Amino acid sequence: MQRLVRPPRRFIATAAALSLAGLVALAGPAVSAPAATAEPAVTTTDQFVDVGAEADGSAVRLDTRLYLPAGTGPHPAVLLAHGFGGSKESVVAQAKEFAADGNVVLTFSARGFGRSGGRIHLNSPDYEVRDGAALLTFLAARAEVRKDGDKDPRVAVVGASYGGAFALMLAGADQRVDATVAAITWNDLSTALFPQAAQGSTTPGPYKQLWGTRFFTASVASVGSAPAKPSDVLCGRFDLTLCGELQAAAESGGPSPALAATLRRNSPRATIAGVTAPTLLVQGEADTLFGLDQADANAASLAAKGTRHAVRWTDGGHDSVSSNPALDEDAARTWIRTYLKGTRTDPLPVPAFTYSLPVPRNSDTAPIATxxxxxxxxxxxxQVPLRTPTEPSVVLTPPGGQPNSMTSIPGLGNLQLPTYRLAALPGMSAAFDTATLSRSLTVVGTPTVKLQVTSTGTEATLFVSLWRVEGTDAVQQRALTAPVRVALTPGKATDVTVNLPSSVWSMAAGSQWRVLVTSTDNAFTVPRQARADRITLATPSLTLPTADGTILPSTTERDTESLALTGGILALLVGISGSALLRRRRRQREVVREDYADIPLVVDRLVKTYADGHRAVDDVSWRAERGQVVGLLGPNGAGKTTTMRMMLGLITPDSGSVHVLGRPVHPGSEVLSRVGALVEGPGFLPHLTGRENLDAFWAATGRPAEEAEIDEALSVAALGGALDRPVRTYSHGMKQRLGIAQAMLGRPEVLFLDEPTNGLDPPQIAAMRPILQSYAASGRTVVVSSHLLAEVELTCSHVVVMHAGKVVTAGPVSDLLSSDDTTVFEFASVGALEPARSALAAMDGIRSVELVDDPSKPTLTVVSDRPREEVVRELVASGADVVGVGSRRHLEEVFLGVIASSQAPSEDGSGDASLIERLRQVRAR
Known part of the structure; x- marks a missing residue:
């Protein structure tokens, strides 16, 4: 059971909801103990209590803690149960407060949790409920506890979620319980985990897979709940038979008859007929785990028995905390005090029914009505009329059940996230709108709608939710959905009355509401078989249960919307002025280099060391002039990407600087508006077309549309008609070309391209080459990082080669490829190569001869210590069939050579041998 926190502002409650979205949510923001104004001395004692053994005979002890209040006894007692995944440590604060209120309090770690032994049986009458009876006997043996008879303590049982079901089941199984408070819990676990909203159907609905997953992770990963055996890692401390049944249900989407029977038996519905103790039921109106229907079933059973009870609906639950925690605490305190003191009041000590209205826009708390x-x-x-569409809507269930609609996010319901566009997926949803309401209505309970479904399948699974229409969008006051699973005859229309989620809605006059039907939902297991359902209205009206309760005077009314708006405006003004001041100060301290004003890019002594001590960039300096296409080369880990990120202001160097046209580059630099970039792949909105993505990108810059020069960019993309298709249909190469085009929008003066030919086929690579060269020739600069050395050789005018964070060589490609000691001979035929090589081998001063027997261009590359003219003269005199002589090497040779030369020679060799080995290592990378 989780304590309700009293939030001073609603956004704090929202933050608390976020914390409840994980394991803690399974314990639930339950009804808290009374808040003590002064905390009297409370003493505690820890001890283990023996309870019944497991089925295999292994002994089980529960880890307990007894809290004794100050003053002479005997005192009434409170047995305080924790939520799923918790332990006795989860309820320390509540226990102390109950004890401070004059009660002996016993907390415990349930079987299978914390330091207690045994396995988790999900509140089995044979295990957890019998454990509860043993704890009552333990309390009866304490002299400090007030007794109603032999072995009969005066005791209330309090719990939430897992603990709430325990409280109800123990009260039904053991008449010694004198009062019960059960919060955000279930009546029938089979219908809670497999909910069915089709009226009159007994078929289990789809599985709540997200919540089911949390039950398992809470068991496996919670503190102190390590598996009893290493082989049990998949089940944690769950009973292995129950675990196997739950896993099978998660995979199939439905419970086996055995599992359904077990879940029904492990539920209050199995024992609630025996409850005679006055019971307060507290349930959350936007709870996606245990809805109001579960509390309603518990209330109906108590009413049938004649048991005194009250029902309290809060705007809290497993998805968020209540916005009125103090009032919830007061109700629980009043209930426990009344019935533990032995009084029987008529009327009840709290209203028979309390419910929370949605939080108004100008408040941070929900109005409460009784x-x-x-x-x-x-x-x-x-009855509110629904508009009948002229044609039935066809709702598709895609193969594999993906994508999933997102109607709600379990654990985050009260955040009111804008999920309509994620819920109403095109082709997978149908919407039916009401007429505009002529008067205001307060809906309290379960709205219903009657649909007509004609399917291609023998079974349809649908999800129905209620939304308030707001222009072209819609929002949910309660982020809930009702799952429906019905058997059908293919092609035959079937009427289905759907119980929408139970809650409370405020429907203002003039508002319009929408019933949304979807074929999938992310919170549930959905069929994987493709199916088409024709859906229309069987009855053109929405049935709404209404109530007109008495609104309690609010003690926390505040126009928080106005306060928030005022605060937001002030914050915005402060932000704008602060941002302007920051920009002005930054401009004042920027070192503008007038001597670099005509140089597109200057990189000066950049250094970048990461937190692990790795120096990725070490004193890197180079520059790029107008008209140049500069290739940035280096093996993996050379520092190319880190350097490029610093050049773009994405990260800050430890030292050194980057200047573009004389202006320093840092995050947010104005000069970056004169730079275009494609780094680590393009990112586009998949549902927009290529053209729309480019338009959106340029619009985000805030610059006039005519400056985009979008036609030229589109010619670079060369996508033809595909420009008007959604980007999600593009191949990788098409996205890459669109990314290059996006980088060239506005014809930036410096263009950075990281692996621009990635994903392009050879003709596309060849077509890109003149585009980049002509772009640079117009007086601009292009920097290309690439691993395709042959392409860099053909495209780039200059290269910068990096290795181990340093620049090892840089310069014009033509200079790097020419060499005084290297001569390249071309021959008329391959047959002429071998005689020529033999002739060269006989000459003095020849260091190496490399043969390329390509029939289209047979060559010999000769490295010599002699002047080139002597080598040419002797080879021609030998009769070799030479048709051409040159000195140009391939860039790959230069690249491998300078990288290998920058590495230390091997210990076991030197000279040519070690150089060859180092080249081999570089090639391997």
Missing amino acids: LDTYPGLHGGIE
Whole structure:
């Protein structure tokens, strides 16, 4: 059971909801103990209590803690249960407060949790509930505890979620319980985990897979709940039979008959007929795990038995905390105090029914209303007309059940996230709108709608939710959805009455509401078989249960919307002025280099060392002039990407500087508006077309549309008609070309391209070459990082080669490829190569001869210590069939040579042998 936190602002409650989205949510923001104004001395004692053994005979002890209040006894007692995944340590604060209120409090780690032994049986009557009876006997043996008879303590059982079900089941199984508070819990775990919203159907609905996953992770990963055996890692401390059944249900999407029977038996519905103790039921109105229907079933059973009870609906639950925690605490405190002191009041000590209205826009707390009697989920009925579409909607279930609609996010329901566009996926949803409401309505309970479904399958799974229409969008007051699974005859229309999620809605006059039907939902297991359903209205109206309760005077009314708006405006003004001041100061301290004003890019002594001590860039300096296409080369880990990120202001160097046209580059530099870049792949909105993505990108710059020169960029993309298709249909190469075009929008003066030919086929690579060269020739500069050395050789005018964070060589490609000691001979035929090589081998001063027997261009590359003219003269005199002589090497040779030369020679060799080995190592990388 989780304690309700009293938030001073609603956004704090929202933050608390975020914390509840994980394991803690399974314990639930339950009804808290009373808040003590002064904390009297409370003493505690820890001890283990023996309980019943497991089925295999292994002994089980529960880890308990007894809290004793100050003053002479005997005192009434409170048995305080924790939520799923918790332990006795989870409820320390609540226990101390109950004890400070004059109660002996016993907390415990349930079987299978914390330091207690045994396995998790999900509140089995044979295990956890019997454990509870043993704890009552333990309390009865304490002299400090007030007794109603032999072995009969005066005791209340309090719990939430897992602990709430325990409280109800123990009260039904053991008449010694005198009062019960059960919060955000279930009546029938089979219908809670496999909910069915089709009215009158007994078929289990789809599995709540997200919540089910959390049950397993809470068991496996919670502190102190390590698996009893290494082989049990998949089940944690779950009973292995139950675990196997749950896993099978998660995979199939439905429970086996054995699992359904077990879940029903491990539920309050199995024992609640025996509850005679006055019971307060607290449930959350936007709870995606245990909805109001579960509390309603518990209330109906108590009413049938004649058991005194009250029902309280809060705007908290597993998805968020209540916005009125103090009032919830007061109700629980009043209930426990009344019935533990032995009084039987008439009327009840709290209203029979309390419910929370949605939080108004100008407040941070939900208005609370009361009724003298609990009306159930189908109170006063109002019929609101629904507009019938002229044609039935066809709703598709895609193969594999993906993509999933996102109606709600379990654990984050009260954040009211804008999920409509994620819920109403095109082709996978149908919408039915009401007429505009002529008067205001307060809906309290379960709205219903009657649909007509005609399917291609024998079974349809659908999800139905209620939204408020706002222009072209829609929002949910309660982020809930109702799952429906119905058997059908293919091609035959079937009427289905759907119980929408139970909650409370404020429907203002003039508003319009929408019933949304989807074929998938991310919170549930959905069928994987493709199916098409024609859906229309069987009855053109929405049935709404209404109530007109008495609104309690609010003690926390505040116009938070106005406060937030005022605060937001002030913050915006401060932000704008601060940002302007920051920019002005930054401009004042910028070192503008007038001597670099005509140089597109100057990199000066850059150094970057990461937190692990690795120096990725070490004193790197180079520059790029107008008209140049500069290739940035180096093996993996050379520092190319880190350097490029610093050149673009994405990261800050430890020392050194980058100047573009004389202006220093740093995050947010204005000069970056004169730079275009494609780094580590393009990123586009997949649902927009290529053209729309380019338009959106340019619009985000805030610059006039005519400056984009988009036609030229589109010619670079060369996508033809594909420009008007969604980007999600593009191949990798098409996205890459669109990314290059995006980088060239506005014809920036410096263009950075990281692996621009990645994903392009050879003709596209060849077509890109003149585009980049002509772009540079117009007086601009292009910097290309690439691993395709042959392409760099053909495209780039200059190269910078990096290795181990340093620049090892740089210069014009033509200079790097020419060499005084290297001569390249071309021959008329391959047959002329071998005689020529033999002739060269006989000459003095020849260091190496490399043969390339390409029939289209047979060559010999000769490295010599002699002047080139002597080598040419002797080879021609030998009769070799030479048709051409040159001195140009390939860039790959230069690249490998300078990288290998920058490495230390091997210990076991020197000279040519070690150089060859180092070249081999570089090639391997």
